Amino acid sequence: MLQEAEITVIGSGLVGLSLTIDLIKQGYKVTLIGQPSPELPNPANRVVALNLSSKEFLTALGAWQNLENQGVTPYYSMKVWEKDQAGYLEFKNTDVNQEVLGYNVVNSYLEKALWKTIELLNPQDFTYIESKVSQYQKLQGKHFVSLENGEQVISTFLVAADGGNSFIRKALNIGVNRNEYSQTAITCVLELPEDHNNTCYQSFHKNGILAYLPLSNSKQVSIVWSLNNDIADIALNFDADEFCQQVYTCFHKGLGVPKLISKPTAFPLAKQYAQEIVDDNLAIIGDAAHTIHPLAGQGVNLGFADVWTLADLIREYYRRNLGLDKNKLAQWARSRKTKAVMLSEGMFLIKNLYCNDNKALTFIRNQALSFANKQDFIKTKLINFALGFNEDKYSLASYNHELDLDKQKENSLGVNQELKNTLEQLPNLASKLLNSFFKK
Numbered sequence: 001m002l003q004e005a006e007i008t009v010i011g012s013g014l015v016g017l018s019l020t021i022d023l024i025k026q027g028y029k030v031t032l033i034g035q036p037s038p039e040l041p042n043p044a045n046r047v048v049a050l051n052l053s054s055k056e057f058l059t060a061l062g063a064w065q066n067l068e069n070q071g072v073t074p075y076y077s078m079k080v081w082e083k084d085q086a087g088y089l090e091f092k093n094t095d096v097n098q099e100v101l102g103y104n105v106v107n108s109y110l111e112k113a114l115w116k117t118i119e120l121l122n123p124q125d126f127t128y129i130e131s132k133v134s135q136y137q138k139l140q141g142k143h144f145v146s147l148e149n150g151e152q153v154i155s156t157f158l159v160a161a162d163g164g165n166s167f168i169r170k171a172l173n174i175g176v177n178r179n180e181y182s183q184t185a186i187t188c189v190l191e192l193p194e195d196h197n198n199t200c201y202q203s204f205h206k207n208g209i210l211a212y213l214p215l216s217n218s219k220q221v222s223i224v225w226s227l228n229n230d231i232a233d234i235a236l237n238f239d240a241d242e243f244c245q246q247v248y249t250c251f252h253k254g255l256g257v258p259k260l261i262s263k264p265t266a267f268p269l270a271k272q273y274a275q276e277i278v279d280d281n282l283a284i285i286g287d288a289a290h291t292i293h294p295l296a297g298q299g300v301n302l303g304f305a306d307v308w309t310l311a312d313l314i315r316e317y318y319r320r321n322l323g324l325d326k327n328k329l330a331q332w333a334r335s336r337k338t339k340a341v342m343l344s345e346g347m348f349l350i351k352n353l354y355c356n357d358n359k360a361l362t363f364i365r366n367q368a369l370s371f372a373n374k375q376d377f378i379k380t381k382l383i384n385f386a387l388g389f390n391e392d393k394y395s396l397a398s399y400n401h402e403l404d405l406d407k408q409k410e411n412s413l414g415v416n417q418e419l420k421n422t423l424e425q426l427p428n429l430a431s432k433l434l435n436s437f438f439k440k
């Protein structure tokens with residue numbers, strides 16, 4: 001059967017679902033093609049730390065309200081350190097006059113809330129097809145997809161939100177810049193003898209990075225333990241006691257020996273970004289466009305920013321019946337790519353800087369953390385980054401009004417200026433760091 005849609009979204013993960021809601025609200029005839037997410041030993045084995053911009057965006061969509069506080073845990077501070085070293089970096093909500101620093105949200109609950117939002121909208125012109133795209137073609141300027149269940153869909157605009165292994169990206173012969181981190185993320189739920197105090201903790205050690213993400217039970221955390229692949233294989237075969245003992249050792253800063261609540265799950269990690277993310281009337285967003293190390297907790301935050309910026313463009317151009325050819329999408333693509341490259345390269349650098357046991361580097365890293373912790377300027381920059389208060393800050397005001405193209409141009413120039421300012425400040429920061437280092 002051949003179906004027609006104005007816009008087809010491929011992929012029903014967090015990114016594809018949120019764009020679908022936005023497009024339904026804009027009044028488009030939307031077809032969403034996707035599959036249910038795989039079951040996990042415990043829903044909280046997969047948690048995302050969402051920044052305040054993402055929360056605002058999900059609230060404007062009407063999805064945050066549908067979470068009904070289920071699987072949502074606010075956190076008020078973050079603490080980062082290196083195992084066996086005294087230096088640390090700590091951020092608090094009070095440092096930036098915010099009520100919270102962010103929220104840990106269970107992926108599957110957020111997915112359910114997004115589905116409920118669609119249901120409540122009761123859209124007449126929406127079709128969901130539970131299947132997989134197996135073929136893509138461009139026919140007379142339209143996008144034509146064949147699905148594994150035998151159905152076919154033709155549409156004017158197509159969005160690929162089909163994850164890191166994107167079928168559409170490959171069908172378009174778009175290459176990726178990819179580096180293996182050679183790490184696997186192990187996730188599970190642990191119970192601590194002590195309260196987590198609604199703090200996110202992250203410990204760097206030579207074989208990896210261990211994050212504790214607080215859950216609504218004041219003693220339970222969801223962990224993301226990124227380990228070099230060979231060590232991850234060993235860790236996945238530990239019995240529960242050995243696993244918890246090793247976690248406790250790598251965590252290094254207390255909270256007691258944890259108890260394993262759910263069977264660990266493994267996710268291979270890679271840094272990857274697509275060389276192109278647009279074509280005529282086509283855009284690639286979310287993990288299909290970029291995957292980054294979970295150490296920054298920014299992957300889906302970046303994906304949601306793809307969504308609201310793309311939705312703004314679609315709103316602007318299609319309302320005026322202009323269509324969005326590759327040229328019109330180019331500026332959006334440039335600004336999204338700059339963001340993704342900065343984040344993924346930054347995380348790659350941090351991972352390589354920390355996951356080794358070079359003695360000189362250990363000393364410098366420790367000094368750098370202590371130094372950064374005392375510098376309000378650096379701390380504010382880092383907190384603003386973590387909060388999502390950078391050039392992509394989601395603003396309800398701008399979202400609810402037509403996006404003026406000149407303003408968009410200004411925003412994009414702002415990105416470059418911000419990047420330029422940060423780069424210009426680097427030598428200054430480096431010399432301050434070295435001065436403080438040699439004075440000791």
Ligand SMILES: Cc1cc2nc3c(=O)[nH]c(=O)nc-3n(C[C@H](O)[C@H](O)[C@H](O)COP(=O)(O)OP(=O)(O)OC[C@H]3O[C@@H](n4cnc5c(N)ncnc54)[C@H](O)[C@@H]3O)c2cc1C
Binds near residue numbers: 016048162
């Ligand atoms: C361990 C771990 C921890 C993380 N922690 C954080 C965090 O704290 N904060 C944060 O912001 N990010 C985090 N991330 C990243 C975040 O989880 C991802 O960026 C986000 O889930 C990506 O969503 P997506 O919708 O783009 O892709 P996906 O979730 O991969 O969804 C893609 C969808 O497309 C479907 N699909 C694939 N191929 C086809 C096809 N051919 N046809 C139809 N459908 C198809 C799939 O079935 C899937 O439903 C973490 C990632 C990991 C691995």
